[in-house]
Amino acid sequence: MAHIAAFFDIDGTLYREGLITATFKMLIKSEIIEQDRWFNEVKEKYTKWDKRIGNYDDYLLKMAEIYVEAVKGLHQSQIEFIAKRVVEQNGDRVYTFTRDRIQYHKDQGHKVITISGSPEELVKEMSQKHGVDNYIGTHYIKDAKNYFTGEIRPMWDSRNKEKAVMDFVKQYDIDLSKSYAYGDTAGDLSMFKMVGHPTAVNPTRELLTKIKSDPDVAEKTKVAVERKDMIYQMDMSFFEFE
Numbered sequence: 001m002a003h004i005a006a007f008f009d010i011d012g013t014l015y016r017e018g019l020i021t022a023t024f025k026m027l028i029k030s031e032i033i034e035q036d037r038w039f040n041e042v043k044e045k046y047t048k049w050d051k052r053i054g055n056y057d058d059y060l061l062k063m064a065e066i067y068v069e070a071v072k073g074l075h076q077s078q079i080e081f082i083a084k085r086v087v088e089q090n091g092d093r094v095y096t097f098t099r100d101r102i103q104y105h106k107d108q109g110h111k112v113i114t115i116s117g118s119p120e121e122l123v124k125e126m127s128q129k130h131g132v133d134n135y136i137g138t139h140y141i142k143d144a145k146n147y148f149t150g151e152i153r154p155m156w157d158s159r160n161k162e163k164a165v166m167d168f169v170k171q172y173d174i175d176l177s178k179s180y181a182y183g184d185t186a187g188d189l190s191m192f193k194m195v196g197h198p199t200a201v202n203p204t205r206e207l208l209t210k211i212k213s214d215p216d217v218a219e220k221t222k223v224a225v226e227r228k229d230m231i232y233q234m235d236m237s238f239f240e241f242e
Helices: 018-031 037-048 056-071 077-089 096-107 119-128 158-172 184-195 205-212 215-220
Strands: 005-008 111-119 134-142 148-153 180-182 196-200 223-225 229-234
Touching: 005 096, 005 158, 018 037, 018 056, 018 077, 018 111, 018 119, 037 056, 056 134, 056 184, 056 215, 077 134, 096 111, 096 180, 096 223, 111 119, 111 158, 111 223, 119 134, 134 158, 158 184, 158 205, 180 184, 184 196, 184 205, 184 215, 196 205, 196 215
Parallel strands: 005 111, 005 180, 111 134, 180 196, 196 223
Antiparallel strands: 134 148, 223 229
8 A cells, every 4th residue: 555655855945044054054163164154255145134135045055065165174073063052052942833843744654754965964854753654855975984075965945845746755655745844945846746636835936936937836735834833824815926
């Protein structure tokens, strides 16, 4: 019998910010990244996003770019240590809606899988904390002695998330028509197209616009917005864009 699965993005969907943000701050504190890089390269993009005149992805991608440079030459054990610290300190800063949906799917006996653009060491720690069945994150390539080379295989874009889903389908014999996906940005769109029950969690305008442009996806997609201690759930017919 084929399995039902629930695929969860982490950053902005489960975790209330981006794991890379918390890690970036930890790397500054550990003096692996110079503090000036925040002020000179990241702060402007963060400020634009915070004022809602810039793109959140631009902010995250700039931090990811610096992260790749920073970890080059470091040993895997160093990043694993930092990842553990980040999740110990921040792992409970999650959306209630998403945390409860993970528990719901576990109770139903569904396969619960996280697919995230964050570094795989962080995704592993976060996934283990929340007891999911499997996970995949951005792979930072290491040499034979487990030192980072500065090369990556990303997992933040729609194409790679689609490939990851298909790999899990083969591994677990998953029926996608009965399965679920949860995400918040356009990188999660391929998952929404593939499953029978997608939910956009605190979604970006870009994601909603792309969903709205595809009637088949729009018809099946639910939207959940969590603000303070309230959760609002609606379907795509609620949204109109010029």
